[in-house]
Amino acid sequence: MVAHAQRSPFDHAPCFEDMTSSLQSTARQPKGMLKETREVVALARKFKEEVMRPITLSMDRQMQKDPEYLPWEFVRKANEWGFYTLWVPRIFGGKGYNSPSMSYFLEELGSECLGLSNLIGVHYLAVVTMFATFNIRLINKLLREVEDGQKTGIPCLLSLAITEPGAGTDVEEVELVDKGNVGCQATKVEGGYLINGSKIFISSGHVSRWHIVICYEDLKNPSDTMLVLPVKTGSKGFSFGRKEHKMGVKICPASELNFEDCFVPDDLVLMNKEQNQKNRRNNKQTNSQMIDYVVSTSRAGVSAWGTGAARGAFENALDFAINTEVNGKRLVNHEWAQAMLAEMYKNVAISRLSYVETNYANGLCGLYKTIQFKPLFYYFKIVPKIVIDYIIRPIINLPVTTWVFRKIQLDGQTDAQFHRTSGWASLAKFTGTDAGVKNCQMALEIMGQAGLRQDRRAEKILRDSKLLQIYEGTNQLNRINLFKCLAAQGHSQVRVFEHE
Amino acid sequence: MISRSEIKSYLSKEPLFDDMTCSLKATTRQPAAMIKETRKIIELARRFNKEVIEPYALELDRTMQKDPDYLPWEFVKKANEWGFFTLWIPKIFGGHGYNIPSLSYFMEETGSACLGLSNLICVHYLAVSTIFASWNLSLISKLCRLVAQGEKTGVPCLLSTAITEPGAGTDVEEVELVDRGKVACSATKVEGGYLINGSKVFISSGHVSQWHMVICYTDLKKPSENMIILAVETGSKGFSFGRVEHKMGVKGCPASELIFDNCFVPDDLVLLSRDHTGKQKRGVKETCGQILDYVLASSRAGVSAWGAGAARGAYETALDFALTTEVNGKTLANHEWAQSMLAEMYKNVCIARLTYIETNYANGMYGLFKTIQMKPLFYYFKYMPMILLDKFAPMILNLASTTWLFRKIQLDWQSDPEFHRTAGWGSLAKFTGTDMGMKNCQMALEIMGQSGLRQDRRAEKILRDSKLLQIFEGTNQLNRLNLFKCLVAKNNPMIKVFEKE
Amino acid sequence: MLSEKETTIIALEEDVVEFTETKPTPPAPKKEAKSVDVKDVKIAAKKTAPRTSKKELTMLAKAASEFAKKMLAPNREENDKYPFGPFFEDALEKAFGVDFFHIILPEDMNGMNQGMSALSVTLDNICQEDSSLGGILFTNAAAQELMIQAGSKAELERICSKETVRDFLIALPVFNNPSEVKHLAQAKKTGDAYTLSGSLEYMVLGDLAGQAIIPASIAGSTRYSYFLVDLKDKGISKSEPILSLGLHACPAVDLELNHVKATLIGQEGKGSDYFEKMADRLHVAAASMALGVMKGSFKEAFDYAKKREQGGHEIINWSEVKMILSNMAIKISNAEMIIEKACKAVDTLEAKWETRSRAAALHIQDMACDLTTDGIQLLGGVGYMKDFGQEKRFRDAKHIQALLGITPIKKITFIENMI
Ligand SMILES: Cc1cc2nc3c(=O)[nH]c(=O)nc-3n(C[C@H](O)[C@H](O)[C@H](O)COP(=O)(O)OP(=O)(O)OC[C@H]3O[C@@H](n4cnc5c(N)ncnc54)[C@H](O)[C@@H]3O)c2cc1C
Numbered sequence A: 001m002v003a004h005a006q007r008s009p010f011d012h013a014p015c016f017e018d019m020t021s022s023l024q025s026t027a028r029q030p031k032g033m034l035k036e037t038r039e040v041v042a043l044a045r046k047f048k049e050e051v052m053r054p055i056t057l058s059m060d061r062q063m064q065k066d067p068e069y070l071p072w073e074f075v076r077k078a079n080e081w082g083f084y085t086l087w088v089p090r091i092f093g094g095k096g097y098n099s100p101s102m103s104y105f106l107e108e109l110g111s112e113c114l115g116l117s118n119l120i121g122v123h124y125l126a127v128v129t130m131f132a133t134f135n136i137r138l139i140n141k142l143l144r145e146v147e148d149g150q151k152t153g154i155p156c157l158l159s160l161a162i163t164e165p166g167a168g169t170d171v172e173e174v175e176l177v178d179k180g181n182v183g184c185q186a187t188k189v190e191g192g193y194l195i196n197g198s199k200i201f202i203s204s205g206h207v208s209r210w211h212i213v214i215c216y217e218d219l220k221n222p223s224d225t226m227l228v229l230p231v232k233t234g235s236k237g238f239s240f241g242r243k244e245h246k247m248g249v250k251i252c253p254a255s256e257l258n259f260e261d262c263f264v265p266d267d268l269v270l271m272n273k274e275q276n277q278k279n280r281r282n283n284k285q286t287n288s289q290m291i292d293y294v295v296s297t298s299r300a301g302v303s304a305w306g307t308g309a310a311r312g313a314f315e316n317a318l319d320f321a322i323n324t325e326v327n328g329k330r331l332v333n334h335e336w337a338q339a340m341l342a343e344m345y346k347n348v349a350i351s352r353l354s355y356v357e358t359n360y361a362n363g364l365c366g367l368y369k370t371i372q373f374k375p376l377f378y379y380f381k382i383v384p385k386i387v388i389d390y391i392i393r394p395i396i397n398l399p400v401t402t403w404v405f406r407k408i409q410l411d412g413q414t415d416a417q418f419h420r421t422s423g424w425a426s427l428a429k430f431t432g433t434d435a436g437v438k439n440c441q442m443a444l445e446i447m448g449q450a451g452l453r454q455d456r457r458a459e460k461i462l463r464d465s466k467l468l469q470i471y472e473g474t475n476q477l478n479r480i481n482l483f484k485c486l487a488a489q490g491h492s493q494v495r496v497f498e499h500e
Numbered sequence B: 001m002i003s004r005s006e007i008k009s010y011l012s013k014e015p016l017f018d019d020m021t022c023s024l025k026a027t028t029r030q031p032a033a034m035i036k037e038t039r040k041i042i043e044l045a046r047r048f049n050k051e052v053i054e055p056y057a058l059e060l061d062r063t064m065q066k067d068p069d070y071l072p073w074e075f076v077k078k079a080n081e082w083g084f085f086t087l088w089i090p091k092i093f094g095g096h097g098y099n100i101p102s103l104s105y106f107m108e109e110t111g112s113a114c115l116g117l118s119n120l121i122c123v124h125y126l127a128v129s130t131i132f133a134s135w136n137l138s139l140i141s142k143l144c145r146l147v148a149q150g151e152k153t154g155v156p157c158l159l160s161t162a163i164t165e166p167g168a169g170t171d172v173e174e175v176e177l178v179d180r181g182k183v184a185c186s187a188t189k190v191e192g193g194y195l196i197n198g199s200k201v202f203i204s205s206g207h208v209s210q211w212h213m214v215i216c217y218t219d220l221k222k223p224s225e226n227m228i229i230l231a232v233e234t235g236s237k238g239f240s241f242g243r244v245e246h247k248m249g250v251k252g253c254p255a256s257e258l259i260f261d262n263c264f265v266p267d268d269l270v271l272l273s274r275d276h277t278g279k280q281k282r283g284v285k286e287t288c289g290q291i292l293d294y295v296l297a298s299s300r301a302g303v304s305a306w307g308a309g310a311a312r313g314a315y316e317t318a319l320d321f322a323l324t325t326e327v328n329g330k331t332l333a334n335h336e337w338a339q340s341m342l343a344e345m346y347k348n349v350c351i352a353r354l355t356y357i358e359t360n361y362a363n364g365m366y367g368l369f370k371t372i373q374m375k376p377l378f379y380y381f382k383y384m385p386m387i388l389l390d391k392f393a394p395m396i397l398n399l400a401s402t403t404w405l406f407r408k409i410q411l412d413w414q415s416d417p418e419f420h421r422t423a424g425w426g427s428l429a430k431f432t433g434t435d436m437g438m439k440n441c442q443m444a445l446e447i448m449g450q451s452g453l454r455q456d457r458r459a460e461k462i463l464r465d466s467k468l469l470q471i472f473e474g475t476n477q478l479n480r481l482n483l484f485k486c487l488v489a490k491n492n493p494m495i496k497v498f499e500k501e
Numbered sequence C: 001m002l003s004e005k006e007t008t009i010i011a012l013e014e015d016v017v018e019f020t021e022t023k024p025t026p027p028a029p030k031k032e033a034k035s036v037d038v039k040d041v042k043i044a045a046k047k048t049a050p051r052t053s054k055k056e057l058t059m060l061a062k063a064a065s066e067f068a069k070k071m072l073a074p075n076r077e078e079n080d081k082y083p084f085g086p087f088f089e090d091a092l093e094k095a096f097g098v099d100f101f102h103i104i105l106p107e108d109m110n111g112m113n114q115g116m117s118a119l120s121v122t123l124d125n126i127c128q129e130d131s132s133l134g135g136i137l138f139t140n141a142a143a144q145e146l147m148i149q150a151g152s153k154a155e156l157e158r159i160c161s162k163e164t165v166r167d168f169l170i171a172l173p174v175f176n177n178p179s180e181v182k183h184l185a186q187a188k189k190t191g192d193a194y195t196l197s198g199s200l201e202y203m204v205l206g207d208l209a210g211q212a213i214i215p216a217s218i219a220g221s222t223r224y225s226y227f228l229v230d231l232k233d234k235g236i237s238k239s240e241p242i243l244s245l246g247l248h249a250c251p252a253v254d255l256e257l258n259h260v261k262a263t264l265i266g267q268e269g270k271g272s273d274y275f276e277k278m279a280d281r282l283h284v285a286a287a288s289m290a291l292g293v294m295k296g297s298f299k300e301a302f303d304y305a306k307k308r309e310q311g312g313h314e315i316i317n318w319s320e321v322k323m324i325l326s327n328m329a330i331k332i333s334n335a336e337m338i339i340e341k342a343c344k345a346v347d348t349l350e351a352k353w354e355t356r357s358r359a360a361a362l363h364i365q366d367m368a369c370d371l372t373t374d375g376i377q378l379l380g381g382v383g384y385m386k387d388f389g390q391e392k393r394f395r396d397a398k399h400i401q402a403l404l405g406i407t408p409i410k411k412i413t414f415i416e417n418m419i
């Protein structure tokens, strides 16, 4: 019926793939993911009820009284429940649940407390950063420590350190970093690197064992000399600075990390220029691709938190509306309140759709591509532990494994795919988090004075949710990134981040 | 880690896992061939946009401003030639049998070029889904085959749906309200059929349709239990067209008044009456509600797709303007503030799209498309040669037992949560998509300054057009309340919707 | 209806407000007031309070602004720690000393005998630095206004003769309209005396003030009444200060009342009337608080954007940042115009002055919530930290929006009053 014209109609934006990630996942995405997701959501709900709910408010209160408190107890609890390894692939000692299910998990937990939920989720921000380097040997090394941490009951968390005092937005975006004031430097010395400088606002910093530090060999040319180095708490030359006093998400520390001639040996280098030389793209492009791999997944997660915040606010307001009489009638039976609650429900739903869609894209052409490839998915799911320990582990440590993964994931990803995942992640990030704040605002409007009291929860969710619009790239940055990745494609005259 | 019974109990708490994860489930269930079909449909739509709609949209809008009584027959014939009036009719009924969710993508595509022309094609399917929701298979077959014949002969046979009355707009969209409303279109039982009296207003494509699916009531005092759906053909005695409305936008598609004056409809053109609804598991009123919701859950996904289309049309117009206009010595698209606004607009398009897609997943698993998207049936119909279908299908379809069976499956076997899920999502998509459409138009005009004001630059037309979407298929306010009823209140006895205030 | 004389006074005073810039200050109205009797004072307080010339307003604004910069700004972060840090006793006493709590009181109670213009200008300037004190001023003024409306002059006079600020302050549940959500105590009448029992939520200033105004229902009556109680009464138990979203140093407590001696304010069953009359006037003051917060937030963001460098230059050079700043500035400019107009309407009892006052609050409070979230946003990560006060302004703006009742209901009521 459709005659094949010379030019495909899909030459015009939006291309079919940009529009239809969920549809295209039909039959391609392993069915087992549905079952896993069911389990994960149920588990999250259980954890929320049994562990989080009893402490959510008291922890927030505790932090207002004593901002220096560190939530070790909760971290240990989460460790006991196995949350720091749940989404680590089985070949690296984890439980190997599919990554998209983590977003649902973050929504569930986030709807109860974003702070506690951050204490679990930002660990995976660091995990994902390691993954994006595809340095399989080192990934294995660090994740095995996480596994041990779970077994021994001494939590081993990871944090990710990018932001610096002089460079926040600038270090989220390769186009900007060369113009920025970066100050965290790695100098090559015999057998390794010396880091000098500091990082700020690092989530979970004070409670993490390893810190995945992004720094630069040449501060004048950071985009081309980026390095990813893991630093262990307790290393010589590494220390914690102040812990920020924040408006919300109080329970999850935002830490300053200070480096003073802190030595990192060569065999801990996750990624540097030398390693990148073997890739198809040049160093700068690879760095950019790597950052986009990270943010394409982590921003879906932040969107899920936005969804969670939106949902927490909605549920709180609904509960209030059901239990409060206004002008002699239950509030929930006032039509205006129903309309507002419907709007809030919708905000939750569209945020969810945005992160779900982003994860479909990540599965089809992003970070999860290999691992959600059906044969591999099922293989890793059922392969016995013995085989992993005795056969797969030695293979993992071979340089060739890293080479293969980088070939598939870095070189094998087309620009269009890379734009799709990155653009959608930005879309999800600002959509979900805007909805989160919006719903909190509405909840407080509906609840009147009850909305102002910490013991009624709504005000806490508002304070917490505001963070989401700021980190992982401010929502402003994410809009520009969406524009760059999805709207500006094919228009060569478009420039982003030009000096104005 | 967690026991099976625990999983079950946690997932049945609000929000229900199934309410949250339609796409996740659908991707494991729906036939993979839908991807390819959808691709084809979008290609086709884009070609049609380029060849037919784009060259004509502004001109027709202009013509209509000059001569508001003009009827766009030419375009209807063109669309008929392209096969659009049968493309989504199942093969057993003589159509091409494309999967119905792909219709929404089609509506987005064509809607992004012109909502008026897209309406002229697609409100036909509003009527098609109305007849489908009655599950009266012999009559479905009869009407659909007339449409197919119209395609063959080149004399278009369109269908319209007539619900709205002068005194009852919102009220007839919602069973809870209809008994309080001022409905006036009555059907009186007479020997061998019914007599319709009264009038319907705002009926899209009315003047250019051959058949009208008229919803009226055998007892005006208790319409919720006495709803009847009758098929009336243009030219029937006692049936006439009244005025064509002079609208702000969507001018290409007439909104017609239908007048019934002792218009006789024989029994065999009754799609649904109390005789049928009374036989189902649910009460008469609930069954009527269910049928309305079947229609609306799918048609509202379509309106949402139009919202996405309007949002996209506005976005594309603004982007185009930004790429080709210099402001303060620099291409507008390179001003960061404009990039940020365009990104917001792009997002609005995507959000609108995601909502109608998700609704269609729900419809595919729990709603109107459930049977037809069951893999065995889907592939059976897809690959069954047309000749065989044409020959045997009518025979089977005319059996009363087939209708009975389908009603059993689709009406009685749909559980309350399923019915709430599809109806609630339909409303969610409807107001989200159409709000996004309006929002983007507003933004486009802000960006474009005086260019945004001129009809020949398109943006102002899209704004005029898109406003309609917030009004029809239930105003957005009504849809918010319906979402609330279906997805929030559910069956909580403490919560009352549409209570007198 | 106003008498002819009164109308002329109003008309004259309109001139005063409008034209004093070029005219010498008119004779201070205070002197006139002294010679008239009690009844006239009441009229003056209710109807012809707006004796504030532009010049006086400017002076008041300046005083408030200087006070805020000196007494509030330096310790903003510290003061916000309450109840986990010390209370800003000093600031409160100073504010009392310079009569900020006397603005709307009639002259014979040592008041300034001013109208909403004066109260608003004060609140605006205070809230630019720290709206907690604004909250205290507002609550107290609302309580005073309520008593004025109820004609409880003797009681008010007694209270206003108190020496210390704590004894002087009156607590009031100022975030709830008791006829909407029925947070009411139960009143019992024995002879001429009343006692109150039951619980009462979110009594603002409950742990600071010497007395509180409590809405309560008298058994058998569907309408509520207001009572004055001594907060030192043994029958009252107070919760810890309630940890809340914003206005941390304007704390509220929950009260339990057990046969507490109470004085009726005004007449039985008239609580709702007094509340609405008070709210008619005080809404515009609430709007001014929101305006103050907006100005503070904008200034901080504007200054920061001119200093912070990202992408190789000060972020104010990014046009998206300009756009956000511009939207903030436009809101403020509009809010200023609205409030000026609304204050004048209230003070001169222009037609529909009640509507003006309420509309100003509803709109400006909305704007403040939008503006302050941008205020954080422009500072990025540090906006979220305590250091720059932006996060506090964001919280305070939302908190202020809830003054005098649930926002959507205030809106519904607004239109219902027109139907
Ligand atoms: C609680 C918390 C936890 C965090 N956790 C981590 C963590 O674990 N690891 C980590 O590395 N970082 C973390 N961050 C840092 C976070 O990612 C940064 O705060 C964020 O990227 C913004 O950077 P900034 O704060 O320096 O803001 P700035 O970059 O200074 O931005 C200030 C304002 O200017 C705007 N702006 C800047 N550049 C542009 C431009 N080119 N165009 C338009 N507008 C622009 C921004 O949108 C913003 O509104 C955390 C931050 C917080 C608050």
Ligand SMILES: Cc1cc2nc3c(=O)[nH]c(=O)nc-3n(C[C@H](O)[C@H](O)[C@H](O)COP(=O)(O)OP(=O)(O)OC[C@H]3O[C@@H](n4cnc5c(N)ncnc54)[C@H](O)[C@@H]3O)c2cc1C
Binding pocket: A335, B123, B160, B161, B162, B163, B164, B168, B169, B170, B171, B173, B177, B201, B202, B203, B204, B205, B247, B250, B255, B468, B471, B472, B473, B474, B475, B476, B477, B478, B498
């Ligand atoms: C161009 C056009 C094409 C159309 N095509 C068709 C068609 O093909 N077939 C068809 O049957 N109909 C059609 N309609 C009718 C459309 O569905 C109705 O206009 C719509 O349902 C609204 O009804 P109304 O116009 O009578 O508005 P009303 O019902 O009178 O509503 C007026 C306002 O009151 C509000 N309102 C009403 N009831 C409530 C309530 N209970 N709670 C809160 N708010 C309420 C509404 O939201 C709205 O804002 C069309 C309309 C137009 C304009």
